[in-house]
Amino acid sequence: MYPLKILVSSPGTSLDNKTGSWRSEQKPKFLQKDCIACNMCFIVCPEGCISGEGKNTYIADYDYCKGCGLCVEVCPKNDIVMVEEGEQI
Amino acid sequence: MKKFVEGSHAIAELVAKCRPQVISAYPITPQTHIVEGLAKLVADGKLNAEFINVESEHSAASVVLGGSAAGARTYTATSSQGLLLMAEVIFNIAGMRLPVVLTCANRSVSAPINIWNDHQDSMTVRDSGWIHFYAENIQEAIDLHVIAYKVAEDKRVSLPVLIGIDGYVLTHAFEVVDMPDQDVIDKYLPAFSPVAHLDVDNPLSLGLLGGPDVYIETRYAIEKTMIDALPIIEEASKEYSGLLGRNAGGLVEAYRTEDADTVAIAIGSIVGTIKDVVDDLRAEGKKVGVVKLVTYRPFPKDALIKALGSAKNVLVIEKAVSLGADSPVYADVRSALYGKGNANVEGYVIGLGGRDIPASEIKNIFLNAGKGAENEYVGLNIELLEG
Numbered sequence: 001m002y003p004l005k006i007l008v009s010s011p012g013t014s015l016d017n018k019t020g021s022w023r024s025e026q027k028p029k030f031l032q033k034d035c036i037a038c039n040m041c042f043i044v045c046p047e048g049c050i051s052g053e054g055k056n057t058y059i060a061d062y063d064y065c066k067g068c069g070l071c072v073e074v075c076p077k078n079d080i081v082m083v084e085e086g087e088q089i
Numbered sequence: 090m091k092k093f094v095e096g097s098h099a100i101a102e103l104v105a106k107c108r109p110q111v112i113s114a115y116p117i118t119p120q121t122h123i124v125e126g127l128a129k130l131v132a133d134g135k136l137n138a139e140f141i142n143v144e145s146e147h148s149a150a151s152v153v154l155g156g157s158a159a160g161a162r163t164y165t166a167t168s169s170q171g172l173l174l175m176a177e178v179i180f181n182i183a184g185m186r187l188p189v190v191l192t193c194a195n196r197s198v199s200a201p202i203n204i205w206n207d208h209q210d211s212m213t214v215r216d217s218g219w220i221h222f223y224a225e226n227i228q229e230a231i232d233l234h235v236i237a238y239k240v241a242e243d244k245r246v247s248l249p250v251l252i253g254i255d256g257y258v259l260t261h262a263f264e265v266v267d268m269p270d271q272d273v274i275d276k277y278l279p280a281f282s283p284v285a286h287l288d289v290d291n292p293l294s295l296g297l298l299g300g301p302d303v304y305i306e307t308r309y310a311i312e313k314t315m316i317d318a319l320p321i322i323e324e325a326s327k328e329y330s331g332l333l334g335r336n337a338g339g340l341v342e343a344y345r346t347e348d349a350d351t352v353a354i355a356i357g358s359i360v361g362t363i364k365d366v367v368d369d370l371r372a373e374g375k376k377v378g379v380v381k382l383v384t385y386r387p388f389p390k391d392a393l394i395k396a397l398g399s400a401k402n403v404l405v406i407e408k409a410v411s412l413g414a415d416s417p418v419y420a421d422v423r424s425a426l427y428g429k430g431n432a433n434v435e436g437y438v439i440g441l442g443g444r445d446i447p448a449s450e451i452k453n454i455f456l457n458a459g460k461g462a463e464n465e466y467v468g469l470n471i472e473l474l475e476g
Contacts, residue, residue, distance in 0.1 A: 001310040001317065002186055002247055006303045008285045009294040017298065 041071035101126025111156030119256035120194035150178035160286035183218030188241030205443020340389035346378030
């Protein structure tokens with residue numbers, strides 16, 4: 001008995017594991033007001049869960065975001081802020 | 090072809106005939122001669138394999154894990170502290186269902202540091218999901234390596250195999266062995282065809298996260314495969330025996346157990362001594378015999394019960410301990426026999442750290458059968474334990 005479905009994974013299947021529930025108290029909120037599309041938040045995100053095309057379009061995928069806050073730290077326009085987990089975005 | 094050869098060199102020569110593609114090991118007494126032999130065969134151009142030198146046993150095990158995951162037939166060997174250092178990877182190899190073959194030149198574990206023989210090292214990975222074979226003599230050691238590859242790589246199994254070879258007693262002893270010709274091995278062992286392997290043209294991942302939703306199934310799958318492997322081991326042994334024209338491998342070997350009222354159970358080279366004692370006692374009219382566990386994991390419960398017949402006394406004589414509880418084989422045998430007849434099962438620990446096992450001590454165990462020894466340490470020098 002060889003549990004192929006568990007032991008062998010095709011490319012991209014790690015996305016099946018929605019790990020956003022591991023996030024602790026806070027999450028980033030993308031204000032989309034002063035964004036200059038420098039792409040730094042996209043580059044710095046350890047989860048690779050930030051996407052956007054052009055100014056004021058960037059968002060995080062909360063299915064995977066861990067709330068580390070690096071995007072907030074790196075944003076040169078202070079256009080991303082950490083908010084309480086429960087806040088509606 | 091019959092030849093007079095050292096145990097380690099016989100294993101090296103035989104493993105080379107199994108055509109491993111990746112070999113990695115770190116030298117440790119008393120295993121060293123095995124990989125030294127293989128390294129020489131590769132260096133001399135007689136074996137076309139990658140021999141990867143590493144800085145520790147943890148790396149050696151990791152290399153064969155990677156090699157096997159990439160679809161190569163792999164081999165490693167170790168002993169004692171080396172196997173303990175491998176332990177983390179040992180569990181990974183089994184969990185990833187990679188058919189690595191490993192020789193454990195059985196040696197005690199530290200502290201105190203001791204390079205001599207017992208079975209404490211391989212017993213530490215008894216529950217890791219590896220199939221465990223143990224050899225009585227050098228002939229059996231080489232036979233078991235061939236069968237190990239056959240069983241491990243069988244797609245119905247796809248599990249690693251550890252072959253326990255008593256350090257010094259077998260690794261450094263010389264014996265006349267029947268070394269199979271290359272064409273016999275080639276006929277028996279087809280090229281390794283893995284269930285799944287890493288391939289840049291067809292990318293996939295092995296050994297990833299398995300959360301609470303899938304983990305227990307991985308363990309059940311190994312458990313089930315282990316049980317399913319029992320007849321597969323018998324089948325593989327039978328096929329190889331047919332090619333050799335003599336018996337090789339198997340689950341258990343019963344020696345003079347027919348009509349025996351007292352039967353010993355043991356693993357490894359000590360069985361040779363026990364057989365001699367059985368012969369002596371039989372000559373005196375005593376109804377005694379011995380059952381050798383060739384396959385220890387999966388535990389061949391049914392084959393063992395059958396081999397024991399109607400024995401009234403079952404004497405487990407072993408070179409391993411489970412400190413604070415019954416020794417491993419003793420506990421296994423008791424568990425297997427629970428509720429199956431009324432045999433008196435006794436347990437004896439003997440020969441740890443290479444302590445000599447004279448025939449007279451084995452004889453005493455047989456002659457004292459029936460007194461209900463429970464995990465009794467044989468031959469203790471009590472003076473050493475005082476104040």
